[in-house]
Amino acid sequence: MTGNSFGQAFRITTAGESHGPGNVVIIDGVPPGLELSVEDLMVDLDRRRPGQSKIVTQRNEADLPEILAGVFEGHTTGTSLAILIRNTDQRSRDYSDIQDKYRPGHADYTYDAKYGFRDYRGGGRSSARETTARVAAGVVAKKLIAAAFGGQVVGYVSQVGDIRAEIPDPAAVTLDAVEKLPDGEPNIVRCPDIAAATRMIELIESIRKDGDSIGGAGEIVASGVPAGLGEPVFDKIKADLAKALFSLPAVLGVEYGIGFGCVGMRGSENNDLFTAGPAGHEAEITTSSNRHGGMLGGITSGLPIVLRAAVKPTSSLPIAQETVTRDGQPTTIQTKGRHDPCLLPRFIPMAEAMVAIVLADHWLRHAGQNSLDL
Amino acid sequence: MTGNSFGQAFRITTAGESHGPGNVVIIDGVPPGLELSVEDLMVDLDRRRPGQSKIVTQRNEADLPEILAGVFEGHTTGTSLAILIRNTDQRSRDYSDIQDKYRPGHADYTYDAKYGFRDYRGGGRSSARETTARVAAGVVAKKLIAAAFGGQVVGYVSQVGDIRAEIPDPAAVTLDAVEKLPDGEPNIVRCPDIAAATRMIELIESIRKDGDSIGGAGEIVASGVPAGLGEPVFDKIKADLAKALFSLPAVLGVEYGIGFGCVGMRGSENNDLFTAGPAGHEAEITTSSNRHGGMLGGITSGLPIVLRAAVKPTSSLPIAQETVTRDGQPTTIQTKGRHDPCLLPRFIPMAEAMVAIVLADHWLRHAGQNSLDL
Amino acid sequence: MTGNSFGQAFRITTAGESHGPGNVVIIDGVPPGLELSVEDLMVDLDRRRPGQSKIVTQRNEADLPEILAGVFEGHTTGTSLAILIRNTDQRSRDYSDIQDKYRPGHADYTYDAKYGFRDYRGGGRSSARETTARVAAGVVAKKLIAAAFGGQVVGYVSQVGDIRAEIPDPAAVTLDAVEKLPDGEPNIVRCPDIAAATRMIELIESIRKDGDSIGGAGEIVASGVPAGLGEPVFDKIKADLAKALFSLPAVLGVEYGIGFGCVGMRGSENNDLFTAGPAGHEAEITTSSNRHGGMLGGITSGLPIVLRAAVKPTSSLPIAQETVTRDGQPTTIQTKGRHDPCLLPRFIPMAEAMVAIVLADHWLRHAGQNSLDL
């Protein structure tokens, strides 16, 4: 019950299905006075949008947001903010094919087990279409953290299949480098290592031709984050960030800093040593390396936060897969066109949104408790 | 603010520091009528206890719990339950050495950045000593899930440094195999692959002699969990389990099922195909493989839940490490004895507790919403 | 921050202003399988609607709800449910008159003090227009409690000015008696004591002619509620019901059972004595009187829950009132037409909705924790 809210001081609550009237988000806790327009929201909704390039699903949704509440004369009011993104590509279809079959890798069976029945039109509430609401909320969060501490969140695709990007300095990657090629054309795979990006696109196109899909990994970097955000014990910021990313569809693993690489290390190798700031600013303490991924004891250290997520290959496939019906009869199922051969390019804005929301939430939580001047 | 609670329907709230009077947990939402005694609590507190073997810290804490509230005549009452575990090994010490120095890999600096000062006696609230409260609560959660659906949670060490255990079937590992060697002696490293366990112990002893520490990984398996637990969108059970594990000290990565292994896979390889149940029970649907780790769309599928966590090497080291003081002066720091050369053996009961708490919470959440007979 | 949600297991979250695009509610925790249609929602929205009779505001809003999510083929799905009620009577107006003036009794000044500015178009978020969202959610709650335990909530106007209704048995008042006169015509003041109702209507009409407004009281009765709902200590059901009613605009007092009448009583007079059930059913314990208003120790006793709320006279007045501008200059303000001379007739469905939401929430909370069969 009540699992449709996220965050404590900056809290989003969502509703919506893939084939219902639309998706809506209510954002509670937004500070008054932030500028916000439909155009602002479109930037990331367009990055998430189906049909944006040849390597993503060719479904076509305009994803035009409507601000229902919480903005007056172009500024947030401090009261709850609501955004609606209507579904437009609800072409009348015959769902009888999937109504009684369980698509492998999807939530069809588990929703039936949970609720006794399900909205079988294209995934219903379990569809990644719900992430439109998150991405819209993420735009507000990004504005908040920019205004509060100059923070920014940039994500990129770091691996597709066995093609790994070489990113010498994650914190130096810019949004521009993720979104555009050196010649100004769109970087449709959102990998700032251009050589790797080219090979990734080729791989995805070849996978698509096979009627198959491919997994990958994304890296999300938050920079400009001051030391001191996060809470001891359960709401360590690493815990909330991990929950944020794991709450996205298809994420099977999350790590930060050196991540699973720590398993084979000794403490003497792994510890990042503290160093003083430059002469005259010795107390501006930092560490010379960042294996700790910007968080120590669950609290930000002032160094960039570096996260990685593993995203499974799309479960819907144009080729036939064996499965069963609701009553256990063997059958096969085949997705009719328009799927994402690789989820990663569209995953990036979703993951950025969730990371920004966690940072906005923790900044507000920190600011409240630490605003007394004793 | 208010980051010291975890869970929604089964909620734990904790307080306590490493060198204060003790650690306390209040558990809210416990069903009435569960049997609970101090002896029950001791089982897992003893598994977590310092000083339990030669490969863990030689600090010695009896960790005797006192049930302060919520139990009457040996049964839970349904009202809030409180357990206090006093600190006993608070030997009077001179902390001047660490009062002004930042221990690498610890939260000393980040707490100072957050709050302006910190309890410098051995980590204060950031110390893993707070996990006594979690482990005590985990015992109650384990009882709840056993009573509710016959569920059980078993964890074990799957890797130390580069020594990996071979575990053919994670769901078949018993608590006994984790805790005891075939000859009945304690399995002090908590790895059920006996050959690997022997090598792990040797490695840890050698690391300790070097004054160093080593990382590792743990695997947690929940079996007997019915299909249907977990919530759509933000409170997917995978998201809450990940948050639970990431909230533990030293965890840098979490994955479930095939985890990061999905990055290189095709959808046609990765999807677990649904199959009917045995003749006459066709509608008891399952999957023949479990790359999905028991969760689809964030809802349990009825298959075992399989999680893995990466745990960094202990940050405190007996050998000298370079660091700085609060005002940025270079110095060195050296932990005086009694540290864990490898965190994994004591990590297992902590991780089991957190997984059990998430399952108890989600079962209660599910039971409430789905108890109407329409 | 984040004050726009109410409830724990049955949780509503709202957004919307009086003159923005509309009001929206997301309801989380609804059990799957409840029948729900737009027509169902209209029943109570029509009872709340402006323009419904000569003694309420003559503003005219159709208040047509749109179900955005959470309903499939006429039944709730168990996932989050969203309802949008668009504002239609947003005639283009000149707000310059109230933009810089503080209306007495309204939230204009306090919102400015809180946020630094406000949506000055007719109250913005502080307008009672937000209660459309609550009333829509209340319909869902009423369906839940009817399905779960045959519960129903009926409210009525018990006093307007100094005219008090005589209601011999609050639990015997039916919705029909509240809504209709014996001749089938609408009971526009919603008072089931017909003689009092007639005088109340006369008083309200006379007050309206004076350009003034009048206070009153409403009584809300929940019947069919089983013993055992509510939580010890903070979430006593009386506490949650009181918060629910006090969260409505213009409520200055709430009492239950004998209420403030207890101040002058002795314990020997006030205690309701327990009595056995009828022969053969002695264990069906009840009390012969109901001064305790259906709740003991914050838990329902099985007797009807009886609540009363004091509602102040409408603050907006067609006659001129003295006030000041934002910068403290003396001025006068006068509401131009279309106000409610008495809030009570439209308050009743709002109050019923809030009471039903609390009961739905507490039933779900109780059902979850107490579903184990030990």
Place this chain on the structure above:
Amino acid sequence: MTGNSFGQAFRITTAGESHGPGNVVIIDGVPPGLELSVEDLMVDLDRRRPGQSKIVTQRNEADLPEILAGVFEGHTTGTSLAILIRNTDQRSRDYSDIQDKYRPGHADYTYDAKYGFRDYRGGGRSSARETTARVAAGVVAKKLIAAAFGGQVVGYVSQVGDIRAEIPDPAAVTLDAVEKLPDGEPNIVRCPDIAAATRMIELIESIRKDGDSIGGAGEIVASGVPAGLGEPVFDKIKADLAKALFSLPAVLGVEYGIGFGCVGMRGSENNDLFTAGPAGHEAEITTSSNRHGGMLGGITSGLPIVLRAAVKPTSSLPIAQETVTRDGQPTTIQTKGRHDPCLLPRFIPMAEAMVAIVLADHWLRHAGQNSLDL
């Protein structure tokens, strides 16, 4: 489930029964740096303590608090704070008399109905003994609001039976006037109208001799509260204050400002008119009257907050009352000595604590959201 927490940013969670080991509170969200000692806690615990005067129960509990966590070197650390108050007057008793009988006016029956059984030793979790934990937390809240905005909360008894105190200016009542008579002796009834206080004491003593009890009312005033605290819609500060007071045992009614007196008023009489501040400070807007009790639209107006609560006569009586056993057999019950003939004198510190906790919570919530300088 989980009804044992209160507050959002300043959150208290409690556990404990009347005859268990003790009562414990965990306070989450306390800002770092507040001074706090056991002596500070004792001030209000002594005001709440049984046995403090001849007109309260003669049970004797020292109520010595132990700070278990969250304070270091005399200052709050910012991490969760825990306080334990042990029960000391648990004389071994024979409870067989009340084990199977339902005490009129108490929660015995409703707890049995809820949980299937109860801790029958003196009320268990439903006993007012749990308020020790609230009072201790209230001390921390009072310190917070004093540090944050110079706020203070003072309560007093305004009525016992039909004896009403005359309090010309509630906001002018000092703690000293409540606690001490002009001659320096304790004001044991906590009524600052000395003539009324004398008659109240006589009445209570006479009631006690009759083996009976008497109801009353308390008034709680918060002064120094800045305009702008509270949230729109559900978490209006009036709603949270009402919940806070209704969550206390025996409270049957709450009102603020003119309260139920508004029922008979016209808008033109009831509205408090805004006035400018003194010359040169015109923008320091206020109202010349305070019928609105310091809150408009659920947000504080800067004027004193004035609340009243109706408290029923103690249910336990030394004279015999008719009741039934668990299986519905008629019987009588008689409380053996040591009850409060009037709850009001000890109610005051409990009510002050709850009001302070709400103010602390809302200040932190407000401060977080409104700390951006845009």
